[in-house]
Amino acid sequence: xEQDQKFNSLQRKLGLFPVTNIVIANMIxxxxxxxxxxxxxxxxxxxxxxxxxxxxxIIALCGALAYSELGAAIPQAGGEYIFLSRLxxxxxxxxxxxxxxxxxxxxxxxxxxxxxSEYFFRxxxxxxxxxxxxxxxxxxxxxxLFSILIITAFTLxxxxxxxxxxxxxxxxxxxxxxxxxxxxxxxxxxxxxxxSHFYQTKSFTFNFGGWKTIGLxxxxxxxxxxxxxxxxxxxxxxxxxxxxxxxxxLLGTGIVLALYIGLNILFVYxxxxxxxxxxxxxxGLAAGHLFGRTAEQLFSVLISFALFSSLxxxxxxxxxxxxxxxxxxxxxxxxAQVHTKFKVPVKAVLVxxxxxxxxxxxGTFDQIxxxxxxxxGIFPILAVLGVFKLRKSKKNVIRMPGYPLAPVIYVLIWVxxxxxxxxxxxxxxxxxxxxxxxxxxxxxxxxxxx
Numbered sequence: 486x487e488q489d490q491k492f493n494s495l496q497r498k499l500g501l502f503p504v505t506n507i508v509i510a511n512m513i514x515x516x517x518x519x520x521x522x523x524x525x526x527x528x529x530x531x532x533x534x535x536x537x538x539x540x541x542x543i544i545a546l547c548g549a550l551a552y553s554e555l556g557a558a559i560p561q562a563g564g565e566y567i568f569l570s571r572l573x574x575x576x577x578x579x580x581x582x583x584x585x586x587x588x589x590x591x592x593x594x595x596x597x598x599x600x601x602s603e604y605f606f607r608x609x610x611x612x613x614x615x616x617x618x619x620x621x622x623x624x625x626x627x628x629x630l631f632s633i634l635i636i637t638a639f640t641l642x643x644x645x646x647x648x649x650x651x652x653x654x655x656x657x658x659x660x661x662x663x664x665x666x667x668x669x670x671x672x673x674x675x676x677x678x679x680x681s682h683f684y685q686t687k688s689f690t691f692n693f694g695g696w697k698t699i700g701l702x703x704x705x706x707x708x709x710x711x712x713x714x715x716x717x718x719x720x721x722x723x724x725x726x727x728x729x730x731x732x733x734x735l736l737g738t739g740i741v742l743a744l745y746i747g748l749n750i751l752f753v754y755x756x757x758x759x760x761x762x763x764x765x766x767x768x769g770l771a772a773g774h775l776f777g778r779t780a781e782q783l784f785s786v787l788i789s790f791a792l793f794s795s796l797x798x799x800x801x802x803x804x805x806x807x808x809x810x811x812x813x814x815x816x817x818x819x820x821a822q823v824h825t826k827f828k829v830p831v832k833a834v835l836v837x838x839x840x841x842x843x844x845x846x847x848g849t850f851d852q853i854x855x856x857x858x859x860x861x862g863i864f865p866i867l868a869v870l871g872v873f874k875l876r877k878s879k880k881n882v883i884r885m886p887g888y889p890l891a892p893v894i895y896v897l898i899w900v901x902x903x904x905x906x907x908x909x910x911x912x913x914x915x916x917x918x919x920x921x922x923x924x925x926x927x928x929x930x931x932x933x934x935x
Contacts, residue, residue, distance in 0.1 A: 499722050501729045503655055507798050508715045508737025510658040512545075513665070514593070514795025515600035516709025517745055518788055521752050522764035523851060524705065527698050529687040529762075531753040537699065538749050541706040542742035544898055545713040547891040549738045551869040553731030556717040557883045558875055560726030563809030564718040564802075565868045572871040575815060576928055581864035582810040583924035588917070590803030591837055592857040593711065595844035597796035598632035599853075600765070604789035605631060607766040608782045632845045635796065640838035643800045644824075644831045657794035662744070664787050668772070669747045676775030678754035685758050700905020704858040707902070709745065711861060712795070713738040718802040721809075727882055765850060804833035814935040815928065855906070855913040860920055862903050869895050 499507075524534050561567045563578075566585070570578025606613050606628060613624040622630075642653060672678070689695055716723065716733040723729050748768075752761065755771035764770050768788045773781025804820070808830040811821030820833040844853060869892045875881045876888070885891075907914040 497722055497724050497726075499719065500724050501732055504716045504719070504723055504729055504733040505737045506655050506658040507719070507801065508712060508733050509662065509741055510794040511712030511715035511798040511802065512710060512737065512741040512795070513661055513744065514709075514712075514792055514798075515597040516706075516711070517748055518768045518792065519596075519600045519603070519765045519850065520705050520709055520854070521749055522761050522767040522770070523854075524702050525758055526762040528689065528702055529758065530689045531683045531686060531758055533686075533689055533699075534702075535683075535746070535749055535753070537703050537706055538745055540898075541703060541710050542738075542745060544707065544895055545710040545738050546735075546742065547887065547895040548865060548869060549713045549734040550885045550887045550891045551872045551895065552714045552717050553734050553885045554872050554875060554881050554883060554888075555868065556720055556730040556734070557727045558881050560720040560723065560730060561809065562719055562721035562805040564714060564720075564806055565864045566806050566809055567720070568717075568868045568871055569864065570813070572874050573867065575813070575932075576925075577864070577867060579810065579815045579928045579931070580921055580924045581868075582806050582816065583927060584860050584864060584921060585803065585806045586816075586837075587840070587920055588857055588860040590799045590806070591840040592844050592853055592860075593708075594636060594796055594799045594803075594837070594841040595632070596708075596850065596853055596857070597792050597799065598635045598841070598845060599628070599850050601635055601789045601792045601796070602628040602631045603766045603850075604769055604785045604792070607769045608785035608789065629845055633842050635793070636838055636841050636845070639793065639797050639800050640834055643797070644829060644834050653797065657791075657797060661791040661794045662740075664791050665744050665748060668768075668784065669744075669751055672751045672755065672771070672775050676751075676755060678751075678775055679757075680754055682753050682757045697905045697909040700902045701855070701909040703898075704862065704902045704906045705854055707862070708854055708858045710738075710741070712798070713741075714865070715798065715802055718805050721805070731883065731885065800834065800837065803837045804830045807833040807837070815931045852913055855910045856917050859903060859906055859910075859914045860917040862899050863917075863921065866896050866899050 521534065524537070525531070528534050555568050559567055559571055563582070564585070566578045566582035568578070569581050606624075613627060713734065715737070716730050720726055720730060752767055752771045755774040756767075760770070760774075761767060766785060769781050769785035772784035807816055807820035808823070810816035811818055820830055820836075822830065822832055824831045848856070872888065872892050
């Protein structure tokens with residue numbers, strides 16, 4: 486590897502198509518293919534679950550409208566870190582970047598890799614049976630090893646540059662969207678499903694316990710929609726960002742919303758609510774009910790590889806945040822070192838991969854989901870509120886529709902979600918808060934070094 490040069494500039498090489506692909510790929514991943522079974526376990530009501538998916542999409546669109554204005558006005562790498570640093574104070578930007586470093590990208594990478602393993606071994610359970618019978622390795626350990634292998638492989642791909650990585654990303658995203666459209670098409674026309682499943686519900690009580698469940702469920706759904714802000718993390722590498730950045734956010738989020746609603750209708754059409762409960766690899770189960778065991782095996786393999794796309798997108802985006810922080814002197818200097826040949830922050834990519842591997846080894850899927858969802862919900866609220874500050878200062882370069890209703894909806898619903906989720910899962914939520922608080926002394930240390 487050639488000697489790194491510090492603080493090389495990132496280059497504007499990405500047009501609307503690859504940037505929109507990154508948004509779509511970042512959104513469509515482990516969330517949609519893994520959470521519906523967990524949601525049904527807690528909600529027990531398919532119509533309520535579908536309604537929450539629609540609400541989640543509306544929240545994401547409201548966020549995308551706000552971030553479109555922010556990204557057009559501040560078209561630099563870093564996402565919330567840049568927005569909060571410029572609009573408020575470097576402390577808030579640092580804390581958002583700190584959370585991104587510990588949780589924001591590493592945890593979704595871990596979740597996507599775990600989702601891959603769940604689907605892959607749903608297709609080939611005999612591999613786990615063989616391992617268990619021979620006593621070589623525990624099946625859970627094998628799943629974790631597969632997850633780690635995938636993280637390692639894609640980390641090595643993306644140290645070779647944004648152009649090379651984005652080409653891989655484009656292919657994976659097109660294949661993934663094609664898979665979903667194909668599954669929807671043949672599922673509704675040829676599959677053996679039943680719309681009466683939507684009416685096989687248990688009554689849901691809207692008391693405090695019920696609202697806590699709704700809050701946690703909606704937070705998990707927002708994990709599936711996370712990525713609606715993806716192109717703001719690579720603002721320094723987008724051509725004509727005033728036009729392409731907002732378009733990529735709105736196009737990507739709108740396409741994903743339509744696909745998510747279609748998939749959830751298909752899941753319930755294929756599988757009755759009782760059989761859905763607690764199943765992580767829900768897409769494979771749905772294919773099996775629609776077409777039989779052979780199709781379940783085939784679609785489980787296809788979905789497992791489709792998860793590569795979102796995992797790959799997270800690996801692209803995260804290091805750009807650490808790069809922006811280090812460039813400003815608020816992070817370890819290695820993160821701002823851009824490779825002279827590949828033009829990417831290679832060391833930041835490698836460190837992110839290592840943290841993701843630690844995540845895989847340290848928790849269950851739903852624990853990672855809750856910890857991640859709570860942590861990531863905090864700072865986008867401040868960023869969305871920044872639209873009001875941006876307009877007041879007259880520094881916005883475009884005016885998106887929906888103001889001020891869209892940012893108000895986003896902020897109020899997220900505050901509602903985080904409050905209820907804290908009561909429902911206090912342990913994971915408290916760990917998320919502690920993660921943020923640890924960032925305070927870290928900020929002071931970096932500030933002193935500056």
